Amino acid sequence: MRHSFLLDQNRIDEKDVTKLEKIGDGFFSSVYSGVYKNKRQKIPVAIKELNKHMEPQMFEREVNVCQLTHENIVQIFGWTKHEDKPKKVMCVPQTPTKSTPEQISIVMELCQGGSVDSFIAKCQQAGPGIRIRILLQTALGLQHLHSHGIMHRDLKVENIILKDPLSNASSYKDVKAKLTDFGLSRKIDRGIASRYTATVGTPLLIAPECFDSNTYDEGVDIFTFGLVILQVFAQTTDPDEIRTDDFQINPAAITKMDIPEQVKQLIIKCCSNIKNRLKIDEVVGCLQALDKFYNK
Numbered sequence: 001m002r003h004s005f006l007l008d009q010n011r012i013d014e015k016d017v018t019k020l021e022k023i024g025d026g027f028f029s030s031v032y033s034g035v036y037k038n039k040r041q042k043i044p045v046a047i048k049e050l051n052k053h054m055e056p057q058m059f060e061r062e063v064n065v066c067q068l069t070h071e072n073i074v075q076i077f078g079w080t081k082h083e084d085k086p087k088k089v090m091c092v093p094q095t096p097t098k099s100t101p102e103q104i105s106i107v108m109e110l111c112q113g114g115s116v117d118s119f120i121a122k123c124q125q126a127g128p129g130i131r132i133r134i135l136l137q138t139a140l141g142l143q144h145l146h147s148h149g150i151m152h153r154d155l156k157v158e159n160i161i162l163k164d165p166l167s168n169a170s171s172y173k174d175v176k177a178k179l180t181d182f183g184l185s186r187k188i189d190r191g192i193a194s195r196y197t198a199t200v201g202t203p204l205l206i207a208p209e210c211f212d213s214n215t216y217d218e219g220v221d222i223f224t225f226g227l228v229i230l231q232v233f234a235q236t237t238d239p240d241e242i243r244t245d246d247f248q249i250n251p252a253a254i255t256k257m258d259i260p261e262q263v264k265q266l267i268i269k270c271c272s273n274i275k276n277r278l279k280i281d282e283v284v285g286c287l288q289a290l291d292k293f294y295n296k
């Protein structure tokens with residue numbers, strides 16, 4: 001694998017990382033809890049072991065998000081590479097030696113509260129206050145990402161995780177949500193030559209402009225974030241229910257849902273056509289107002 005200077009800078013000696021137990025699974029990886037010995041400190045970490053679906057560019061993008069520090073973005077400490085040394089065969093030197101492929105892992109801040117999809121499955125009785133707070137924090141993480149010229153391109157409830165189990169918080173208002181999984185993230189480039197046409201992300205959540213031949217920008221994250229809000233409040237992203245034939249959102253379908261009125265309006269504005277779609281600062285503003293209202 002080719003490494004950029006930035007990547008080399010973030011390499012961690014595998015001897016300093018101890019793997020403990022499995023805590024999560026994604027399409028591109030298995031995630032374990034562990035400990036990272038950094039100078040004299042022992043830091044609890046999550047170790048994301050990449051599988052064969054992960055391409056080298058995805059790994060590079062994910063590690064490059066290392067440069068960002070924000071309380072609503074999972075902090076990445078660096079990466080390790082494990083290579084099994086070929087065994088020496090003393091008696092039969094001509095026997096070919098076998099080595100297993102290298103194992104690349106990303107070492108990051110451990111978040112023990114699980115992902116937001118399990119939160120909404122487990123806490124169906126949770127009121128709007130905590131849902132808004134989780135969404136506001138996610139939007140703040142996304143705002144930081146966009147303000148540094150990066151779009152996420154794979155927002156979904158599985159990629160938002162909670163720092164601590166809710167039972168440990170003295171009040172749900174202490175909840176801390178963080179954005180993770182930057183394997184599909186890309187630099188936002190305003191230049192014509194390098195704009196994007198690739199349709200990536202989770203099919204049910206993809207913005208309509210990704211399906212046609214036009215190029216797209218960070219607006220795709222806003223559209224998908226609108227669907228994340230819908231998922232957090234109504235547990236659905238069923239296209240038969242909410243999309244029109246050209247993949248746009250059908251506002252009438254959202255309007256008749258049993259969720260707070262201002263939340264419906266926010267979803268519709270996030271998922272409207274590109275021209276009328278909110279920018280991340282406006283999304284944050286709306287969620288801050290809702291947070292004030294529900295979490296006085």
Ligand SMILES: Nc1ncnc2c1ncn2[C@@H]1O[C@H](COP(=O)(O)OP(=O)(O)O)[C@@H](O)[C@H]1O
Pocket residue numbers: 023024025026027028029030031046048074108109110111112114115158159161180181182183
């Ligand atoms: N830093 C972390 N702390 C705790 N659990 C995590 C962490 N990162 C990921 N996970 C868990 O592992 C799952 C898969 O991680 P993710 O980064 O989304 O991998 P993939 O790229 O394979 O989708 C997440 O949905 C989450 O449950």
Ligand SMILES: [Mg+2]
Pocket residue numbers: 026027158159181
């Ligand atoms: Mg994921």
